Amino acid sequence: MTQQTERLSATETGIDRAAELLEAGALVAFPTETVYGLGADARQGEAVAAIYTAKGRPSFNPLIVHVADVSMAQKYAEWSPEAAALAAAFWPGPLTLVLPLCADNGLSPLVTAGLSSVGLRVPEHTVARALLTAFGGPVAAPSANPSGRISPTTSEHVLSGLDGRIAAVVEGGACPVGVESTIIGLMDGPAVLLRSGGVSSEAIEAVLGQPLRHGDESKITAPGQMASHYAPQGNVRLNAAQARPDEHMLGFGNISGDLNLSESGDLTEAAANLFGHLHRLDALGGPIAVAPIPMEGLGRAINDRLARAAAPRD
Ligand code: TXA
Numbered sequence: 001m002t003q004q005t006e007r008l009s010a011t012e013t014g015i016d017r018a019a020e021l022l023e024a025g026a027l028v029a030f031p032t033e034t035v036y037g038l039g040a041d042a043r044q045g046e047a048v049a050a051i052y053t054a055k056g057r058p059s060f061n062p063l064i065v066h067v068a069d070v071s072m073a074q075k076y077a078e079w080s081p082e083a084a085a086l087a088a089a090f091w092p093g094p095l096t097l098v099l100p101l102c103a104d105n106g107l108s109p110l111v112t113a114g115l116s117s118v119g120l121r122v123p124e125h126t127v128a129r130a131l132l133t134a135f136g137g138p139v140a141a142p143s144a145n146p147s148g149r150i151s152p153t154t155s156e157h158v159l160s161g162l163d164g165r166i167a168a169v170v171e172g173g174a175c176p177v178g179v180e181s182t183i184i185g186l187m188d189g190p191a192v193l194l195r196s197g198g199v200s201s202e203a204i205e206a207v208l209g210q211p212l213r214h215g216d217e218s219k220i221t222a223p224g225q226m227a228s229h230y231a232p233q234g235n236v237r238l239n240a241a242q243a244r245p246d247e248h249m250l251g252f253g254n255i256s257g258d259l260n261l262s263e264s265g266d267l268t269e270a271a272a273n274l275f276g277h278l279h280r281l282d283a284l285g286g287p288i289a290v291a292p293i294p295m296e297g298l299g300r301a302i303n304d305r306l307a308r309a310a311a312p313r314d
């Protein structure tokens, strides 16, 4: 579906319009000091799902949640002394912290790809900061490029890939850092370098006073393969026309179930519901049967994630 992509200037009027579009669940690209991000309200599942449609991403990776300051970050993640030290040293700036997700966080489970952790970042770019302050909520934002293409560091790059596919882009000149943020995992045990980026590992180690462990970056880009990734307790059976007696059924379209991803067969709605519905069915216990999901548009990402959930476990 094509739309007229608004070019917004980094003035108060432009920023207010961008915030209004985010509130309405639309996608807005904006500059950060690293790369341009493709932002959506991280609490609105369908808005987050639309990021994947616009980028043509074939699978659901966890997205970074951008916040205005530490106090907003603390609404979504459990804080620790290490998190406090790194935030004090490098926020605002090109550092993302992966922290344990708080209960009742209000984020769409699609943002975290169903994980029990969340990646948070306070960007430094004045336009990003102004937008986050005007919007007043969490903004999920991967780089604003079609999947598989290089990350955008100017609004022209953004438009060359996404014009007509997003509501707006806020103009902010060239991104000064030009590579994505460094991602540090602070889940259990010593800090892990999950992705190298705008802050050097030496600078991080100097603040922590100890060496970083090195994560397997390939595992992070395929979160379905991460050991910590959410997989249902019970077996998952795909392409099921109906549930067997012991199964709970996840329906789609006119194949009904205990829960339905989208009664109208809308793949954006289905993506927004995917992880939340899987969690709820899993909480009921026992195996889960899933109705067929068409292999088109977001259906590819949904099927990718379901195939991982259904794969044999160790
Ligand atoms: O500089 C940046 O970080 C840019 C700008 C726009 O802020 N954003 C960015 O976002 O690069 P994105 O969505 O492309 O990066 C997402 C990556 C995932 O692929 C994963 O590596 C990591 O962040 N990530 C996010 N949440 C995570 C989590 N809960 N656990 C592990 N890794 C996570």
Ligand code: MG
Binding pocket: 142, 143, 151
């Ligand atoms: Mg990217």
